[in-house]
Amino acid sequence: MTASRGVITLSHGSGGKATHNLVESVFLPAFSNEALSRLGDAAVLDVGGELLAFTTDSFVVSPLFFGGGCLGDLAVNGTINDLAACGAQPLALSAGFVIEEGFPIADLERIVGAMSKAARAAGVPIVTGDTKVVERGKGDGCFVNTSGIGIVGPLASGLDASSAKPGDVVLVSGPIGDHGTAVLLARDDLGISADVVSDTAPLHGLVAALLASLGPDVHVLRDATRGGVATVLNEIASASKVAVRLDESAVPVRPQVVGVCELLGIDPLYVACEGRMVVVVAGERAEDALGTMRSSQSGSESAVIGEVEEQPAGFLLESTSFGGSRVVDMLVGDPLPRIC
Amino acid sequence: MTASRGVITLSHGSGGKATHNLVESVFLPAFSNEALSRLGDAAVLDVGGELLAFTTDSFVVSPLFFGGGCLGDLAVNGTINDLAACGAQPLALSAGFVIEEGFPIADLERIVGAMSKAARAAGVPIVTGDTKVVERGKGDGCFVNTSGIGIVGPLASGLDASSAKPGDVVLVSGPIGDHGTAVLLARDDLGISADVVSDTAPLHGLVAALLASLGPDVHVLRDATRGGVATVLNEIASASKVAVRLDESAVPVRPQVVGVCELLGIDPLYVACEGRMVVVVAGERAEDALGTMRSSQSGSESAVIGEVEEQPAGFLLESTSFGGSRVVDMLVGDPLPRIC
Numbered sequence: 001m002t003a004s005r006g007v008i009t010l011s012h013g014s015g016g017k018a019t020h021n022l023v024e025s026v027f028l029p030a031f032s033n034e035a036l037s038r039l040g041d042a043a044v045l046d047v048g049g050e051l052l053a054f055t056t057d058s059f060v061v062s063p064l065f066f067g068g069g070c071l072g073d074l075a076v077n078g079t080i081n082d083l084a085a086c087g088a089q090p091l092a093l094s095a096g097f098v099i100e101e102g103f104p105i106a107d108l109e110r111i112v113g114a115m116s117k118a119a120r121a122a123g124v125p126i127v128t129g130d131t132k133v134v135e136r137g138k139g140d141g142c143f144v145n146t147s148g149i150g151i152v153g154p155l156a157s158g159l160d161a162s163s164a165k166p167g168d169v170v171l172v173s174g175p176i177g178d179h180g181t182a183v184l185l186a187r188d189d190l191g192i193s194a195d196v197v198s199d200t201a202p203l204h205g206l207v208a209a210l211l212a213s214l215g216p217d218v219h220v221l222r223d224a225t226r227g228g229v230a231t232v233l234n235e236i237a238s239a240s241k242v243a244v245r246l247d248e249s250a251v252p253v254r255p256q257v258v259g260v261c262e263l264l265g266i267d268p269l270y271v272a273c274e275g276r277m278v279v280v281v282a283g284e285r286a287e288d289a290l291g292t293m294r295s296s297q298s299g300s301e302s303a304v305i306g307e308v309e310e311q312p313a314g315f316l317l318e319s320t321s322f323g324g325s326r327v328v329d330m331l332v333g334d335p336l337p338r339i340c
Numbered sequence: 341m342t343a344s345r346g347v348i349t350l351s352h353g354s355g356g357k358a359t360h361n362l363v364e365s366v367f368l369p370a371f372s373n374e375a376l377s378r379l380g381d382a383a384v385l386d387v388g389g390e391l392l393a394f395t396t397d398s399f400v401v402s403p404l405f406f407g408g409g410c411l412g413d414l415a416v417n418g419t420i421n422d423l424a425a426c427g428a429q430p431l432a433l434s435a436g437f438v439i440e441e442g443f444p445i446a447d448l449e450r451i452v453g454a455m456s457k458a459a460r461a462a463g464v465p466i467v468t469g470d471t472k473v474v475e476r477g478k479g480d481g482c483f484v485n486t487s488g489i490g491i492v493g494p495l496a497s498g499l500d501a502s503s504a505k506p507g508d509v510v511l512v513s514g515p516i517g518d519h520g521t522a523v524l525l526a527r528d529d530l531g532i533s534a535d536v537v538s539d540t541a542p543l544h545g546l547v548a549a550l551l552a553s554l555g556p557d558v559h560v561l562r563d564a565t566r567g568g569v570a571t572v573l574n575e576i577a578s579a580s581k582v583a584v585r586l587d588e589s590a591v592p593v594r595p596q597v598v599g600v601c602e603l604l605g606i607d608p609l610y611v612a613c614e615g616r617m618v619v620v621v622a623g624e625r626a627e628d629a630l631g632t633m634r635s636s637q638s639g640s641e642s643a644v645i646g647e648v649e650e651q652p653a654g655f656l657l658e659s660t661s662f663g664g665s666r667v668v669d670m671l672v673g674d675p676l677p678r679i680c
Contacts (some may be wrong), residue, residue: 008443013473026449027435030456035432035467043467045432047491050388056434056487060472083457092375092385094396095367096485098438102346109366116370127375127383129367130485132400133353134678143472143498145436147396147487151387338474 013060013338015226015272016331030168040161041082041222044152051152053088055079058145062338064111066143066186068178068197071144072114074274074340077202079146080122081223085277086209088324089155094147097131100139111142118283122202124148135198150204150253155211164240169286172207173299174199175252176229177271180339181260192263194256201275204272205297213292219281223273226340227331231271232278233316234307234330246306246328269318270331270340278310350594353400353678355566355612356671380447380501384492394430395419402678404451407528408518408537411484414453414614414680417542419486420462423562424544425617427496427551434487435470440479441457451482460466462542464488464505490544495551502560504580508648509626511619513546513639513653514539515592516569517611520679521600531602534596541615546636548666550619553632560620563613565680567671569607573646573656574670586646586668609658610671612679620648 011018020143025318028036035043042055059075076093085091095115099108119126126146178199182300185196210218220231220240229251237244246269253268279288286304293302316328351358368376372393375383387660415432417447421595423430435455459466466486476573520537525536526674543563550558558578562572569591586609593608615638621629633642656668 006445008439008441008445008448008473010473012439012440013471019471020673022445022471023469026395026445026452027471029451030449031459031466031469033433033465033467035465036469043432045467045489047391047392047431050386050390052387052392052489054432054434054487054489055468056436056485057470058436058438058472060438060474062474062478091387092383092394092486094383094394095371096396096397096398096436098400098483099348099352100347101350105346105348105362105366108348109370112366112370125373125375126371127374127385128395129363129371130397131353131359131362131367132398132483133348133350134480134483135350136404137477138402140474140478141482143438143474145396145398145485145487147436147485149385149387149392149394164420166666181561200393203618228394277651303634322413338472 005150010337011334014331014334016231018127018198024182026066041085042054044086053086053150053152054149055082055103057082059340060338061183061340062187064141064197067182069200070111070114070330071142071301072111073118074200075146076115077150077200078274078340080124080202080204083150083179084207085221086152087159087207087221088150088152088336089208090148090150090204092125092127092149096145098139098143100141102135103141104227114315117122119186138304151213155215155268158216159221161220161236161239164236164242164308166242166284166308166310168219168280169304170244170288170306171293171302171304172229172247172303173277173293175254176273176276177268179274180271181257183339194260199275201298203275203277203298206277206293206299209290209292209296213283214285214289217282217285222278224278225277226273228270229278230316230328231331237316238314241313243309243312244316245304245309248318249321250303251305252301253305266335269328279337310322341404342371343491350677353672354671356571379398381425383487384426393423393426393490393492394508395422397422399680400483401680404481406538409540410451410454411482411600414456414540415484415486416455416458416616417540418680419488420464420542420544423488424547425561425563427499427547428490428492429489429548430490430544432465432467432489433468435466436485438479438483438663439473440481441473441476443481460467465557478538480505498556501560501576504576504582504620504648506582506648506650507623508620509560509623509644510584510646511618511633511642511644512569512631513633514641515594516613517593517597517608519614520676521597521612523679532542532600534538534600536596539613539615541638543615543638546617546633546639547559547638549632550629554621554629557622557625558635559578562618564616564618565612565614568610568612570668571671572655576680577656581653583652584646584656585649589657589661590643591645592643606675609668638650641652667672
């Protein structure tokens with residue numbers, strides 16, 4: 001394969017097509033095992049009769065501090081949400097730091113403080129950690145890896161990216177693209193200012209409420225981070241061998257986010273969220289799902305955004321307000337590197 | 341505190357005194373919880389009646405490839421050994437990559453191949469992963485975080501750095517300092533050549549054999565990585581409020597390692613191992629422990645290296661071949677940055 005003779009590009013970290021290709025050409029062949037090849041947000045293992053979810057995520061967001069959050073809360077909430085997306089209630093997190101020589105300890109304290117606050121707010125302790133330091137110029141301030149474990153209850157047993165069925169409806173737990181836009185705005189080089197803050201938030205409470213209320217009628221959960229809602233829905237369409245049809249006018253996006261994305265020529269459907277769950281439920285439970293999600297602290301602006309159809313299998317389509325329809329592909333390239 | 345107004349230095353990543361100060365001044369106050377404050381190599385949590393060990397480690401070794409190993413096997417064996425050091429049998433690992441733009445995919449394949457081989461050799465699958473990419477000049481080739489989970493059996497319940505008692509003996513599972521020396525030699529800037537390869541190896545088999553044979557007579561297990569055997573034994577002396585007395589002539593060190601360390605003015609007691617367990621057992625079981633360890637694949641050169649005494653509590657002493665005795669402090673500063 002030509003790719004394997006090449007070099008790593010920023011696109012390989014986008015969460016979109018290049019990331020998928022790298023995972024399929026390099027990681028899966030080497031590490032092949034059943035838990036990994038399911039490619040969920042977390043692996044699920046049987047531990048003494050309990051189903052244990054296990055996940056890892058490295059955070060390299062730049063800049064480290066942005067409107068509404070920082071590296072610290074992002075790392076805690078991101079890993080909690082990977083656990084939540086497989087229906088697990090988080091049990092504990094780890095924190096591994098790679099810090100560049102010369103990094104101000106005051107900034108480290110801010111990041112660690114934000115992690116601590118986010119962990120307490122979510123009720124999930126950080127139980128183990130590690131710190132490495134690299135020479136000046138060999139890192140970028142601070143990177144954090146958070147791994148997490150959680151318990152998958154019986155109500156979550158059917159959840160899988162391949163479980164979407166024709167007739168299902170698709171919901172999202174709030175306006176999309178806030179996080180990616182807030183990080184972009186925090187980069188000095190853009191010279192744009194707008195009132196947008198990151199949506200970083202833990203979603204395990206919303207997931208627990210959904211599962212308690214709808215049980216097996218919840219078919220798929222995915223948090224829409226790198227690659228945004230469009231990439232997540234492409235993955236679901238592909239894994240479930242169904243078409244997902246989005247209603248453009250139903251997708252919640254804040255006007256400020258629309259404005260910034262228009263200036264930059266980016267579609268908000270590809271912009272990362274860090275506190276938004278994409279939810280697929282049985283069609284007849286759409287109202288129940290919406291009501292439950294809106295009652296949850298982090299889901300008050302939830303919306304039904306589309307439905308699942310039989311054909312064309314594997315595709316995400318968007319119905320436009322003009323009555324037309326377009327194919328929305330998975331993210332190609334990376335217009336927004338280091339968003340998380 | 342003055343330290344908190346300062347900046348991160350390479351010493352903060354050494355595993356020695358500066359790391360301890362950082363953990364105690366920044367991380368512990370923020371993350372305080374019982375599992376973390378035990379500061380073992382892994383946290384131990386009760387999951388449905390099973391004791392689950394959970395650990396994390398980021399690897400930033402430079403160079404990425406060295407005699408006897410590379411970043412990949414180091415990351416797998418290192419996390420397995422953190423689990424083994426709390427008496428856990430490893431269940432699964434995660435792998436989180438932070439890769440610098442422009443990194444050759446062929447090198448990534450070598451690293452991933454080494455991880456795969458090490459994971460298979462140890463019988464521990466890599467079940468979940470993550471890849472992030474940073475711009476050229478914002479990383480250093482490739483960093484890997486491996487987190488791991490394992491099951492702590494009933495035989496390991498008494499293991500703790502605070503469990504060493506006067507009359508106990510101290511063993512090490514093989515010659516010390518090979519790993520750190522091999523990495524130093526792989527750095528072009530030294531211009532020294534010697535026949536030393538890393539001792540990177542998984543130690544959970546050796547630990548399982550020890551626990552099966554000696555049960556609760558095994559009091560402490562610690563793998564001697566950053567900061568070397570001297571730092572680990574200082575931690576044990578301090579946690580157990582005992583003195584540890586090393587017999588200089590009994591500590592196994594390969595002559596090539598002694599030679600390189602003499603050239604560089606480093607004491608091998610501070611040089612990292614990546615496949616060496618420090619073991620403290622009840623005095624009357626010394627011979628059983630030695631026999632069991634020597635029968636294990638990675639422990640054939642095990643040795644009794646010292647004993648535990650009542651006074652002076654908290655200190656590591658070394659009896660020299662001239663009949664004298666010196667205090668061996670924890671590692672101060674970092675003569676060997678980025679060794680793992």
